[in-house]
Amino acid sequence: MLSVVVGLGLVHAFTASGENHAGEIALQEVASGFSQPVYVTHAGDGSGRLFVVEKAGLIKIIHNGQTLSQPFLDIRDRVGNDGEAGMLSVAFPPDFAQNGYFFVYYNHTDKNLVPPDPRDGGNNNGYDTVVARFRVTGDSNRADPNSEERILLRNQPYANHNGGLILFGPDGRLYIGLGDGGSAHDPLNAGQDLNTWLGKILRIEVGATGTYTVPADNPFVGRSDAKPEIWDWGLRNPWRFSFDRLTGDLFIGDVGQGAREEISLHPVGQAGGLNFGWDCREGDIAHSTTAPCDGPFVEPIVAYPRSDGQSVTGGYVYRGADFPQLRGRYFFADFVQGRIWSIQRAGSGWSAKALELDTDEQIASFGEDERGELYVVAFGGTIYRLIDAAAPGPTLEESTFSASPTSAVPGDVVAYQLVLRNNGGPIDGTVQAEISVPNALTYLPQSLQATAGAVSDAAAPLLRWQGVLGAGQAVTVTYQTTLNSGASGVVTTVAQINAPNLSTLTRSAALVVRTSGGDVADPDFFLPGTQPAHMIDPIVDPTSCQSCHTTPIYGAWRGSMKSQAGRDPLFWAALHIANQDVENAGDFCLRCHTPRGWFSGRSHPADGSALESTDLVAGVACETCHRMVDPEPSGGDAAASARDAAIRSTISPTLPAGHVGSAMLILDPEDNRRGPFSISPAPPHPKATWRTELLGQGGDPVTEARVCGVCHNLDNPTLSWNPVTGRYEPNEEDAPAPSFNKGELFPIKRTFDEWLYSAYATPEGVYAPQFAGARPDGVVRTCQDCHMPRMTGIAATGGVQRDCSTNGCLPEHSFAGANTWTPQLLQDPRWRLNATGDALHLNTAIASARAMLRRAATLTIDFDPNATPKQARVRVINETGHKLPTGYPEGRRIWLNVRAYDAAGRLVFESGAYDPVTGILQQDSQLKVYEAKLGIDDGVTVTESFHFIRNNTVLKDNRIPPRGYTIAAYDQPGLRPVGAVYADNQHWDDTLYVLPNEAASVVVVLYYQTASKEYIDFLRTRGGEDGVLLGQMWDDLKSPPEVMAVAMAPMEKWFLPLIGR
Incomplete structure (x- = not known):
């Protein structure tokens, strides 16, 4: 035996015979001085602690290489510690970090906690088995020994073969190993008796109050001749079993009688009820027995004779990161001989066992830490780490x-x-x-x-x-x-x-x-919520997400205006004007368009010059939503709810009740991510992802949609309502707005509130299968149902499949809206922030926007060519969950183009004519344009204006409301129609056109345009260099109107008019 000292740990290296493996196995001492340790494990709570179980009834903690002086748990007063009995294991459930409950297996000094089982033949010589729940105290390193709740008890007929391991499986159920009751040669025939727990592995669902239930998919549920708790059977004394943390396979070490020691395998996905043969079989050979031996039996993957060892200790498949050469190898040992072997998959089977180390230790158990590194428990008192002594040395150069x-x-x-x-x-x-x-x-x-x-x-x-x-x-x-x-x-x-x-x-x-004092945050633009100073972990660069989340997550987002918000040329021209109109107004704009830069404190100066390129490319970065805290308490994982409540309590001033918008959002200051599903930590996620109702699927629609309302309601924080003058007026300079409540600040847009007061924002929702994606009921309720349509498919690399049935839907991150022009501008190499590298994603987004526009409205026409006078009644039906159109008002519009033809096909009437060469929509007496127009009211005159940061009044808003509209609900600033009247529940608009008497047919086209020529001319004139270039791009491309719907009367397909054709 060769013993060398490496670094701070004593490393034992042994020469081994057998197959040659990559790597050089050694044992590195972690801690010593324990008294008969039998198990080591971790709590899964991110603390990095190791918990060492001593047979006498103590659990001790190793933290940062040091054994804590006080035990975690001391129940020596009730543990029977003779022979094979004692406290044999501890198990921490997946939610331990949230509720502090854990479980132990021990033998009680009282041999009559429960009466002997009639099948035990009157034998009552062993200490009773107890599986109990305990909880931690206010000190996370100390448990309360008086908190015991006994979950499962079994009288032991003999003093040996207790099994003794409890372990939570990857399915969250508790697995319990029990031996055959003891003595020798299974005198009770327990291994093959399904009416006893002895000689089995049990599987139960632990309850919230120290109880348990039997999972419905346990193999013997409903049978009168079997215990329903049984998962696998035919075991003599399962001394340590484990789940492969990568595959979920269950490996079981079963101590033999006198001829064989064995390792058995329950493959993942195979139903419970496997019979491993004892006492009909001992390893891979027959065993003399009086028990029924009809089988079928599952043969072990390893069976070794007594010449190699006399008591197997089951181990683990190495899945750690530190020693790549060891990955995939299952390590196990023999308690008596101190030998450590390994096997690994070979084709459809397993390799022969290879001797890795021949030690002089009694190896009582193996264990894993949170990272998947393996440990060896020596019964003599030392905890070792299993290492590859030939692994490369460490390097910290990339810190x-x-x-x-x-x-x-x-x-x-x-x-x-x-x-x-x-x-x-x-x-x-x-x-x-x-x-x-x-x-x-x-x-x-x-x-x-x-x-x-x-x-x-x-x-x-x-x-x-x-x-x-x-x-x-x-x-x-x-x-x-x-x-x-x-x-x-x-x-x-x-x-x-x-x-x-x-x-x-x-x-x-x-x-x-x-x-420069002008570079600091301007109090005029303060809004409640998380501030840059609150952030501990910056919002991560979204490019790190594409390694796992490709299409339809990252790829779809990359082409969306959410992703491109920081590179939008219209935004930069408008920001230049806003900073000219009101000092530091750009900080307000950057808050929504580049939240990664804003939350990192790079929105000062307000012209965006301090932003990093990654801020601009990130746009509305993934974590803007996936670290968002619901401003109102809502459901989700317990850890998320507790964390969210704690974060909300630190926000001062609090967010206005019942009102979201203007990027008044709350983010987790740390990189704790949230989503619609609970996901265990998996690289590159640094921590577990929590499920929250805010980012959920199928819960309360208002809760889910609030994440959208954060930016899709927008108030001007510098203009507050003055009830005396009856208008919105500037606040006192260098001071925040006196109130952020709904209606107190001038509303720039109200898309979220438009939805909130519609029929969509109800539990019943609206049947709209054209928007519902893969939702089986075809009903839409939330913003996400339309703009992140539910689909089935791969959500991430590694085969994370969502089926919309058993494990939720895959939300496509396309965020499809109506903007088809800006994605084209972003592909122009003249633009300083062009996204030519994203052309594929941008073009996909254009196609998605066009499809969305075609679903957004239904167009009908009522025209009788034989009637006099000639009239056409045109109806536009809003099929969306908000006004049509909605969003930022400047330059965005929908209009009707109506053409009438005589019997010879000659054009005799046109309203809503658009010149594709000049980009001018011609005015006429019957022109119908759906739009919102804002202006400036100084108390003397009212002027139409594109100066969004100065506008304080709505001059026109004839946009069509959604289903469920009521006059009372919409009687609010920014919601109520101006210059139009809609009755309750009217989600359409009718326009009557007077036509010439010679009109024989009519064709109507509903057009949408992202930006009007008038708005672009405004930006060109006042928007600085970015505005000038934007104007040049407009001259080349215009903002081509998109066809939303076409109607004809009578139906004549050759009358389809397309602008520019």
Whole structure:
């Protein structure tokens, strides 16, 4: 035996015979001094702790390489600890981090907790088996021994063969291993008796109150001749079993009688009820028995004779990251001989066992940590880590340190992020990092946090972190500071990183100090919700999402206007004008169009010059929605609900009750993601993804749609209602608006509220299969039902399939609207922020928008060519869940083009004529244009205006309301019609056209246009360089009207008029 010291851990390496494997297996000491340890595991709570079970009734914690002095649990007063009995395992459920409950298996000193089973033949010599639930105290490292709730009990006829492992499977059910009751040769024939739990693996569903139920898919449910809790049977003494965390396969180590030790396999997906043969079979040979042996029996994948070992210890498939050469190998051992073997898949079967190590330890168990690294429990008192001694060495060279924002003025809050990355092999021991906050900055107490390991600011301004950094692992350390007055130039903060056997690594983060007072946040544009200073983790670059989420998630989003919001040329021209009209108004615009930059503090100066290219490309980044906290309490995973409540409590002032909009959103300051499904941590997601009703499917429509309302209601925070003058007027300068309640600020657009007061925003919804995608009922209720249509298919790489039946729908992230022109502009290489690389996605988005427009309205015509006088009644029916059209009012419009022809096919009448060469919509006495027009009311005159930041009145709004419209509900600023009258429940508009007497046929086309010539001329004149270029692009391309619907009377297909044809 060769023993060497590597780094801080004692590594035992042994020469082994057998097959040659890549890698060199060794045992690295983690901690010692335990008394008869029998099990080690983790809690799955992200703490990095290891929990060591001592047979006498103690559970101890190893944290950051140190064994804590106080035990996690001490129940020695009730544990029977003779022979094979004792406390044998602990299991933490998937929701342990949320509720603090966990489970243990132990043998009680009382042999009569429950009466002996009649099938035990009067034998009552063993300590009773107890599976019990306990809970942690206020100290997460201490459990309450008096909190015991006994879940399952079994009298033991003999002192041996207790089994002893409990384990939560990948299905969330609790699996319990029980031996055959003891003695020798199974005198009770328990292994083949389905009316006893002995010799079985049980599977139960633990309840919320210390109870359990039997899953309906257990194999023997409903049978009178079998216990329903049984999952698998025919076992002698299952001493350690495990699930492959990648595949879900169940591996079982079963201790033999005197001839064979075995490893058995229950493949994932195979129904329960497998019979592994005991006591008809012992391993791969027959065993003398009086039990019925009809079978069929499942043969083991490993069976070894007593010459190799005398008591198998089941192990794990290695799925960790630190030792790639070991992945996929199942490691197991023999308690008596101390040997460790491995097997791996070979074709459709398994390789022969290969001896990896021949130790002098009694190996009581294996265990996994949260990262899938393997540990070995030596009964003599030491916990080892199983390692590959030939693995490459660690490297921290790709660690980074950065400030956000990268420039600031005195008084600004600056967040720092140190990312420690180990792109090599494992580090033997603890990594330490120290950050010295310079005098120009003041550390914000208690802001120091890390995704793993331990932090300390006790010596601030010296900040410290220490922890374990495995192979391929990254840990993010964050903290916040304020920039002190008098600071100037560049402020540099230095971080030093130290790891065993590595040279000290230095990283620095630079902060540029600005002096322009105009660059700081303007209180005139303050809106409630999460502020940049609140953010700990920045919004991640969405390009990181495309590695897993391709079409229809990332690809569809990439072509959408959500993705391209930061590169929209109309936006940049309008922003230039807004900054001219009102100082720092651009900050208000950037809040919605580049939230990644805004929340990182890069919206100052308000012209967007401090934004990074990634901010612009990100647009409305994925995490803008997927870290969003519902402003109103709603359902979801318990962890999300608790976290959301805590975050809401920190927001001051609170968001206005019953009103969302203007990017008054609440984000989780940390990178805790939310969505419609609960997803366990999976790279590159740093943490589990929580399910919330805000981002859900099929719940309350108002809750789900609120995520859209955050930006699709828009108020001007500088204009408040004055009841004395009866108009919206500017607020006091350098002060926030006095109220953010609905109606108190001038409404620029009200798309969300239009929906909110419609028939769509109800549990019944509206039957509209043209929008419903794969929804089987064809009913739409929420914004997402139309603009993120439900589909079936692959949601992410790795085969995450959504079927709209058993596991939810796949929401397509196309966000299809009506804009077909801007995606074309973005492909013009002349535009400074062009997206030519996204051409495929943009063209797909154009096609989606055109399809959406064709579904948005129904057009009918009532015309009698024989009637006198000649008239045509045209009806436009709004099929959407909001006004038609909706959204940003400037330049956006729908109109009717009506043409009448005589019997010879000659044009005799036209209303709504559009010149595709000049881009001018010609005025006529019967022209019908559906649009909203805003203006400026100074108390003396009212003027129509495109100055959106100064507009304070609505001059026209004849847009068609949605189904469910009522006059009372829409009698609000920004909702009520202006210049039009709609009756309750009227979601259509009729227009009567007077035609010449010679009219014999009529053709009507409903057109939509993103931007009118009048609006583009306004931007061209006042929008700076971006406006000039936009005007040039308009001259080349115009904003081509899109056909929404066509109607003819009588039906004559050759009368179809297309503009420009």
